Amino acid sequence: MQHVLIIHEVEDYQIWKKVFDRATDIRKKAGEISYQVLKYENEPNKIVHFSVWTSITDAKAFFESPELVKIRKEAGVKAPEFIYLEELESGVL
Structure with missing residues (x-):
């Protein structure tokens, strides 16, 4: 599996999320298989x-x-900040 970790600050999460959701089809077409969106605990605009x-x-x-x-x-x-990662191992405990 190939992964991408992107850390970025956004001006407004709600605006970012609308644009992110509108780009679903182009992300899928480009090769994105699945995703998670997370935020910093005390910084709601740090995504x-x-x-x-x-x-x-494909990701690059x-x-x-x-x-x-x-x-x-x-x-x-x-x-x-873009971090490109190759999976070495995964598991469920």
Whole structure:
């Protein structure tokens, strides 16, 4: 499994969420398989987007695309940090 962890601050979570939801089809088409959205405990506008992708190459192509740069601006995203991860192991306890 290939994962992407994105940590970013947003101007307003509700605005970000609307834009995020509108992008569902393009995220799926780009190779996103599943996702989780989390927030920092005491910072409601500090968002973590953790997702599973078909490949790191697909994820990088999507997140670095001019289309997504425009979408992030519309969503009020401030300085996103992208971390591309390859799964070594997983389990359920």
